[in-house]
Amino acid sequence: METTAAGVVLASGAGTRVGAALNKVYLPVAGRRVVAWSLAAFAAVAGLGVLVLVIRPEDEALAGEVLAAHPGKIEVVTGGATRQASELNALRHLAPRIEAGTVDAVLIHDAARPLVTPALIADVLAQTREHGGAVPGLAADDVVSMAADGSVAARLPGAIRVQTPQGFRAQPLLAAYEQAAAEGFLGTDTASCMERFSGLPVRWVPGGVENMKITYPHDLAVAERLLAR
Numbered sequence: 001m002e003t004t005a006a007g008v009v010l011a012s013g014a015g016t017r018v019g020a021a022l023n024k025v026y027l028p029v030a031g032r033r034v035v036a037w038s039l040a041a042f043a044a045v046a047g048l049g050v051l052v053l054v055i056r057p058e059d060e061a062l063a064g065e066v067l068a069a070h071p072g073k074i075e076v077v078t079g080g081a082t083r084q085a086s087e088l089n090a091l092r093h094l095a096p097r098i099e100a101g102t103v104d105a106v107l108i109h110d111a112a113r114p115l116v117t118p119a120l121i122a123d124v125l126a127q128t129r130e131h132g133g134a135v136p137g138l139a140a141d142d143v144v145s146m147a148a149d150g151s152v153a154a155r156l157p158g159a160i161r162v163q164t165p166q167g168f169r170a171q172p173l174l175a176a177y178e179q180a181a182a183e184g185f186l187g188t189d190t191a192s193c194m195e196r197f198s199g200l201p202v203r204w205v206p207g208g209v210e211n212m213k214i215t216y217p218h219d220l221a222v223a224e225r226l227l228a229r
């Protein structure tokens with residue numbers, strides 16, 4: 001029985017702050033749609049044998065256009081009302097393989113981060129398999145804590161700005177998300193849900209400065225220049 005990891009690319013948000021009528025992950029950037037860059041990076045990682053794209057029903061035609069570049073290689077799942085619900089839908093889609101042990105790790109990534117590299121994905125996967133969980137991030141030397149009266153108290157040593165993909169061993173990840181659903185818990189990202197419902201150690205992987213998330217219109221212009229290089 002061959003064991004592999006799964007990559008889940010989340011493209012089921014609207015991304016309204018970018019100011020476009022179109023879902024931002026289907027906007028063109030450097031000759032491809034935004035989400036196509038992430039899918040290509042994941043497809044280039046040897047240890048990832050399963051790739052899942054989570055979409056909104058109204059984006060099915062756009063997704064089909066992107067998937068044409070990877071015929072038969074990417075599985076499509078419809079997302080939910082929240083990020084966490086979308087992740088749970090993807091995990092339930094993978095559940096038979098997770099329970100059978102053929103999928104041992106899952107990496108979850110925001111489609112709005114098109115500059116992720118195969119090297120970073122591979123690093124997160126390696127740390128996930130070794131330790132149980134891994135998240136990429138950048139050291140946040142400019143983060144400070146606030147006192148009760150609203151004044152700046154002190155710098156927070158060791159703070160990081162978390163990126164994606166975030167990776168976890170598959171069986172504990174599925175169990176944590178099912179427990180979160182049963183209890184009505186809604187976390188801010190994958191790692192926050194795992195902190196609440198799993199004892200897995202999570203390792204920090206140095207992220208990439210260029211692994212930015214497209215949120216506002218100027219982010220598209222920056223990504224265009226970086227990807228065009």
